[in-house]
Amino acid sequence: MAEVAAAQSTEALKVTSIKSLAESPALNSVPSAYGFTINPNDEADPNDPEFAIPIVDMSLLTSGSPEQRSKIIHDLVKICQEWGFFIAINHGVPESLMKAMIETCHGFFSLPDEEKNEFKSGNDVLEMFKYGTSYNLALDKFLLWRDFFKVRVHPEFYSLYKPACFSEVSMEFSKRAREVALEITRAISESLGLEPNYIHNAMNMDRGIQMLAANYYPPCPRPEHAIGIPHHTDHGLVTLLIQNEMKGLQVEHNGKWLTVDGPPNGFFVNLADQMQILTNGKYKSVMHRATVNNKATRISIAIPHGPSVDTVVAPAPELLEKEGQAPKYLAMNYKEYIQLQQSGKNYMKSTFDHIRV
Ligand SMILES: O=C(O)CCC(=O)C(=O)O
Numbered sequence: 597m598a599e600v601a602a603a604q605s606t607e608a609l610k611v612t613s614i615k616s617l618a619e620s621p622a623l624n625s626v627p628s629a630y631g632f633t634i635n636p637n638d639e640a641d642p643n644d645p646e647f648a649i650p651i652v653d654m655s656l657l658t659s660g661s662p663e664q665r666s667k668i669i670h671d672l673v674k675i676c677q678e679w680g681f682f683i684a685i686n687h688g689v690p691e692s693l694m695k696a697m698i699e700t701c702h703g704f705f706s707l708p709d710e711e712k713n714e715f716k717s718g719n720d721v722l723e724m725f726k727y728g729t730s731y732n733l734a735l736d737k738f739l740l741w742r743d744f745f746k747v748r749v750h751p752e753f754y755s756l757y758k759p760a761c762f763s764e765v766s767m768e769f770s771k772r773a774r775e776v777a778l779e780i781t782r783a784i785s786e787s788l789g790l791e792p793n794y795i796h797n798a799m800n801m802d803r804g805i806q807m808l809a810a811n812y813y814p815p816c817p818r819p820e821h822a823i824g825i826p827h828h829t830d831h832g833l834v835t836l837l838i839q840n841e842m843k844g845l846q847v848e849h850n851g852k853w854l855t856v857d858g859p860p861n862g863f864f865v866n867l868a869d870q871m872q873i874l875t876n877g878k879y880k881s882v883m884h885r886a887t888v889n890n891k892a893t894r895i896s897i898a899i900p901h902g903p904s905v906d907t908v909v910a911p912a913p914e915l916l917e918k919e920g921q922a923p924k925y926l927a928m929n930y931k932e933y934i935q936l937q938q939s940g941k942n943y944m945k946s947t948f949d950h951i952r953v
């Protein structure tokens with residue numbers, strides 16, 4: 597019933613973009629198709645030390661003393677086991693480049709709907725680029741308060757052709773963000789007692805998939821009755837994320853939702869499903885979601901990094917041997933895993949359930 601109601605009101609709304617809906621003068625409530633209720637009792641107290649978000653100083657990994665590097669690698673074990681999330685600071689990507697990337701994405705979302713629609717494409721996640729609203733209008737049971745676009749920037753670099761500066765800014769930003777992500781995968785390999793290039797080689801990251809995925813969340817009149825992106829885990833290895841001055845990302849920690857806040861210009865870093873599989877569940881793919889607010893537009897840019905499409909991912913034999921464990925997950929080709937996750941059946945559910953031994 598709820599589904600039918602949602603479908604009808606979606607039809608009545610003729611959603612082209614959440615941006616134009618949010619800007620329509622008549623909007624004073626949230627259309628029922630967007631119905632989602634946030635439970636304030638599930639939210640974490642950010643002042644409770646239990647919810648102090650781990651910070652990783654990347655400069656100590658790249659140019660610290662050997663002792664400083666090993667201390668960070670040691671800290672990473674606990675961070676990846678207990679949180680699957682941290683904020684990377686002093687990562688070397690210039691603040692001006694991060695700001696320019698956000699501005700350029702803002703420029704794209706500010707184009708008229710007809711121009712943005714030129715970038716609509718099929719539903720294959722490995723499409724060169726894709727623009728849309730919600731998640732997948734054909735499958736959604738309720739709608740999401742966001743517009744988005746995704747561009748594949750590695751192994752081959754693709755770009756939007758509007759706005760004019762997009763290609764130049766996104767190429768430089770993607771390259772610099774990739775360096776940070778690869779440094780993180782080296783440190784994570786070492787934290788597992790493996791050689792630094794272990795993950796890079798085992799996951800064929802030379803041809804690894806990297807996306808640039810921007811989200812646009814306009815102000816919402818009743819933010820507790822809508823959601824930007826509901827709870828999910830990312831399918832790759834590790835995702836970096838930046839945002840404009842508005843908060844909204846929440847990560848699940850100890851059964852509560854914690855709104856991420858931290859030093860400006862840090863990268864928010866979350867571990868994703870292939871990392872959990874590779875480490876046989878030792879490291880955690882963190883559940884997260886994006887909430888909306890009633891004050892100002894939030895823009896976030898996620899940069900997910902994964903294996904190459906044809907990599908078969910399974911728990912690392914070296915780790916199983918070291919820890920004396922049996923594999924907890926079945927081996928699966930990365931592309932098939934993505935297709936399974938995006939098929940709609942698994943939306944907001946854990947794709948792990950399908951591959952747990
Ligand atoms: O906007 C955010 O903070 C979250 C975005 C996200 O989780 C995603 O794009 O997968």
Ligand SMILES: [Fe+2]
Pocket residue numbers: 828829830884898
């Ligand atoms: Fe995500």
